[in-house]
Each structure stands twice: as structure tokens, then as C-alpha cells.
Amino acid sequence: MKTEEEVRKEIDGLHKDYYHVLYEGGLATVDINAPRALMQLDVITRLKTLHWFLGEKYTHKYKEGVNQ
Numbered sequence: 608m609k610t611e612e613e614v615r616k617e618i619d620g621l622h623k624d625y626y627h628v629l630y631e632g633g634l635a636t637v638d639i640n641a642p643r644a645l646m647q648l649d650v651i652t653r654l655k656t657l658h659w660f661l662g663e664k665y666t667h668k669y670k671e672g673v674n675q
Contacts, residue, residue, distance in 0.1 A: 625650040634669040
């Protein structure tokens with residue numbers, strides 16, 4: 608990924624591929640649902656990194672450290 612267009616396509620792909628983790632259900636914790644919690648951590652970290660690369664700030668609906 609070298610251009611802004613490629614990065615935006617990657618962001619859109621992550622939102623599409625991880626829709627069930629980002630938007631369906633709530634925040635998972637390692638104690639209760641470790642696989643889902645790790646997928647959420649992975650995709651949110653990737654999205655934050657890609658948005659940082661574009662000079663933007665990524666925010667998500669989950670509050671850090673709070674079970675929903």
C-alpha cells in the first residue's frame with residue numbers, strides 16, 4: 608500500500624470483513640470470549656494504524672476497558 612486510494616480500499620475491506628466483530632454485539636473480554644476479543648483488538652489496531660498513516664484519528668464505538 609503506497610497511495611491513499613490503496614489505504615482507503617484496505618480500510619473499507621477491513622470494515623466489510625470484520626463487520627460482525629465491529630458492529631454486531633458488544634465489546635468482548637478475554638475472560639468471557641477470548642477469540643472475539645482478540646479479533647476486535649486486531650482489527651481496531653489495524654484501523655487505527657491505517658488512519659494514522661493518512662493523518663486521521665480513528666475512533667470506534669467501544670470505550671476502552673469497559674464491558675458493554
